[in-house]
Amino acid sequence: MRAIPDSLDPAAVTEIDLRLRTVAAEHDVRIPWAVESGSRAWGFPSPDSDYDCRFLFVRSRERYLTLWPERDVIETPLDETFDVNGWDLPKALTLIAKGNATVIEWLRSPIVYSGDAAFRDELLSFAAAVVERAAVGRHYRHVALHQQAGAPSLKRFFYVLRPAAALRWLADHPDEAVPPMDLPTLLSESTAESEVRDAATELIALKSVTREMGTGAAPRVLERFVARELERAEAYESMAPVKDPARARADALFRRLVG
Structure with missing residues (x-):
């Protein structure tokens, strides 16, 4: 499958496709999933946003049967436009089992290169x-708190707002633990007030035409929304696990996918 919006620069997409083919050939791996991450996939790109391609790769069964495992990350040269790297399947599965929301987001990216x-x-x-759910909730709460600790700016505020929206989505979907990736969908699929959604839409529109967002304050309605969601999500910190360990299930899936 492939899902490339018209907003992406065709030349950039061509370069990413080339890097993925080169990785597959030079490292002798299969790449069953390659997507965009970062602000473009999160729904709030700037005119100068770089391209953050993330992929999952799978080696042959024989290469996993070794006493000296190979490195579980493949990286391509980093520059001001492209950040393209990927994780080995075992790394992805073990992190998912631990509740790592980063890998889960890649699986839900709206921009798919292949x-x-x-x-x-x-x-x-x-x-x-x-x-x-508690692990995912803690992940998003900690991401937001970490971003809040940095120098305030409107650009940084987006990296606080999206985790807060993910926390609201989790609160509104008590039987699910895999939230959408992009900010507009998180808000549209939650009970966030209309003034919150409207303010977020206006801020996204501003970012889409502004290369460097200033240090001004975010709209008060959004600041209140963030504060409320982070306070409510504090409950995740003390929640005990409720599901069985996932090791056997992860092993079975790994063997099937490699085979």
Whole structure:
């Protein structure tokens, strides 16, 4: 599958496609999932946003049967426009089992350079079955708090607002642990007030035409929304696990996908 919006620079997409083909050939790996991460996939790009391609790769079964495992990350040269790197399947599965929301987000990215839908669906089903909501909630709360600790700016505020929106989405979907990736969807699929959604839409529109957002304050309605969601999410910090350990299920899925 492939899902590339018209807003992406065709030359940039061509370069990313080339890097993915080169990685597959030079490292002798299969890349069943390659997506955009970062502000473009999160729904609030700037005119000068770089391209953050993330991919999952799979080696042959024989290469996993070794006493000296290979490095579980493949990186391509980093520059001011492109940040393209990927994780090995075992790394992705173990992190999902621990409730790492980063890998789960890649599986839900709205921008797909190349992908095997069946592979994606298997990993999403695995995540839905084993991921602890509390672990995901803690992840997003900590991301927001970390960003709040930095020098305030409107650009940084987006990296606080999106985790807060993910926390609201989790609160509104008590039977799910895999939230959408992009900010507009998180808000539209939650009970966030209309003034919150409107203010976020206006701020996204401003960012889309502004290369460097200043240090001005975010709209008060959004600051109140963030504060409320972070306070409510503090409850995740003391929640105990409620699901069985996922190791056996992760092993079974790994063997099946590699085979």
